[in-house]
Amino acid sequence: xxxxxxxxxxxGVLDPQGKAVNHALATLGFGDVKDxxxxxxxxxxxxxxxxxxxxxxxxxxxETLLANTVIEDYNIEIA
Amino acid sequence: xxxxxxxxxxxxxxxxxxxxxxxxGHTAELVWHEDTxxxxxxxxxxxxGGFSYGDYLRSGSIARFSxxxxxxxxxAQEGGKVLGICNGFQILTEAGLLPGALKRNNNLHxxxxxxxxxxxxxxxTFLNQCKKGEVLNIPIAxxxxxxxxxxxxxxxxxxxxxxxxRYSDAQGNPVVVNxxxxxxxxxxxxxxxxxxxxxxxxxxxxxxxGSEDGIKMLKGFES
Numbered sequence: 001x002x003x004x005x006x007x008x009x010x011x012g013v014l015d016p017q018g019k020a021v022n023h024a025l026a027t028l029g030f031g032d033v034k035d036x037x038x039x040x041x042x043x044x045x046x047x048x049x050x051x052x053x054x055x056x057x058x059x060x061x062x063e064t065l066l067a068n069t070v071i072e073d074y075n076i077e078i079a
Numbered sequence: 080x081x082x083x084x085x086x087x088x089x090x091x092x093x094x095x096x097x098x099x100x101x102x103x104g105h106t107a108e109l110v111w112h113e114d115t116x117x118x119x120x121x122x123x124x125x126x127x128g129g130f131s132y133g134d135y136l137r138s139g140s141i142a143r144f145s146x147x148x149x150x151x152x153x154x155a156q157e158g159g160k161v162l163g164i165c166n167g168f169q170i171l172t173e174a175g176l177l178p179g180a181l182k183r184n185n186n187l188h189x190x191x192x193x194x195x196x197x198x199x200x201x202x203x204t205f206l207n208q209c210k211k212g213e214v215l216n217i218p219i220a221x222x223x224x225x226x227x228x229x230x231x232x233x234x235x236x237x238x239x240x241x242x243x244x245r246y247s248d249a250q251g252n253p254v255v256v257n258x259x260x261x262x263x264x265x266x267x268x269x270x271x272x273x274x275x276x277x278x279x280x281x282x283x284x285x286x287x288x289g290s291e292d293g294i295k296m297l298k299g300f301e302s
Contacts, residue, residue: 009182013227016185016258065144068137068173070180071227 001046003058004077007067008039042066054078080105080122080301085151085167087112087142092128092164092281099281099297100125112145123160123300124151126167128220128279138181138223139169148174160204160300161273165221168265168275177268177275178236179228184221185258191220193289194256196264196278197247200240203271207302208295214251215244215292217278219264224277226259226266233260241267244276 009015015037022036044061048054058076067074082100086093086109093109100107107125108118117124131142142148148170155161155176163171171177184190195216198209209215228236236242244265246256253262257277265276280293 013182014185014258016183016187016225020187065136065140068140068180070172071182 001049001051001054002079003044003046003054004079005042005044005058005062005066005074006039006077007042007062007072007074008037009071010073013071051078081118081120082107082123082125083110083117083121084108084125084127085110085112085147086127087129087131087145089131089133090127090129090166092166092279095279096125096127096164096281099284099293102284103294103297103301105301110147112142112147115146115150117147117150117154121159123162124154126151126161126163126170127281128165128167131166131170134166134223137169137173139166139171139173142166142170143174152176155268155273158270158272162205162300163273163275164279164281165224165277168277169223171273171275176273177266178232178241179226179260179263179266181223181277182225182227183223184225185255187222189220189222190224190257192218194219194264194278195247195249196244197251197253199242199245202240203243203267203274203299204302205267205274205296205299206243207299209299212251214247214249215296216283216290217280217292217296218282218289219256219278221257221277224257224259224264226263226277228260228263236266239269241269241271243267243274244278
């Protein structure tokens with residue numbers, strides 16, 4: 001079983017990397033970009049086949065290590 | 080005074096930090112991250128600067144789970160004094176020993192230069208040798224020094240006198256250096272025994288090298 005974790009800076013927390021990418025895109029002529037957020041994706045291979053258990057475990061991983069919830073939000077996809 | 084200086088894989092300021100305390104006449108001992116206990120009868124734990132675990136995931140996020148950090152947490156909870164410098168500050172925020180978080184500098188640059196700082200509160204061990212409003216010249220060297228804390232917690236910090244230092248001009252007016260909320264360069268916890276700052280006082284010990292303002296900061300721990 002695979003878990004995909006996406007971590008992003010919270011809404012309202014300025015994302016300097018996103019801002020720089022947004023600026024670069026505008027310079028390149030991509031005028032339709034309103035906002036850019038740069039995050040990270042963490043892909044976990046799990047040994048369990050129990051989806052609920054996987055979800056609970058990955059959530060705990062996010063809370064303790066994968067995200068810093070002071071500044072970051074995360075979402076989890078179990079595939 | 081007996082000081083324990085922690086060492087993680089990737090730490091690179093441990094020798095400067097030990098030298099600084101030895102220069103001030105104290106003993107300082109390096110402590111490996113796999114150790115589960117701190118040396119006996121210490122007066123201060125310093126989490127020095129560097130790039131622990133290559134800054135993987137987030138600066139300081141892996142180091143905080145080291146065996147020695149469990150001992151540091153217990154030590155701090157009993158009222159022991161802990162100082163985090165640069166990466167050490169990041170580790171202490173990740174460990175929940177200090178409020179807030181440090182994110183990438185606003186301009187995305189690694190900033191390495193002398194920077195003037197304004198002392199905001201001195202009613203604590205760390206800055207008791209400094210005057211309120213005094214301007215200190217201390218080197219900074221970081222990519223992730225952009226201090227973030229939400230408004231409610233910031234208010235609490237200010238009310239409790241937990242804001243220690245702000246980046247400032249030579250007159251003490253706050254300046255934007257890395258995007259930190261209200262230009263914060265250093266904070267302490269509520270009980271004022273855990274301190275963190277991005278600037279490096281251990282690199283400001285000799286006037287001939289640019290500044291000796293770091294001495295009065297580190298000397299604060301003598302009282």
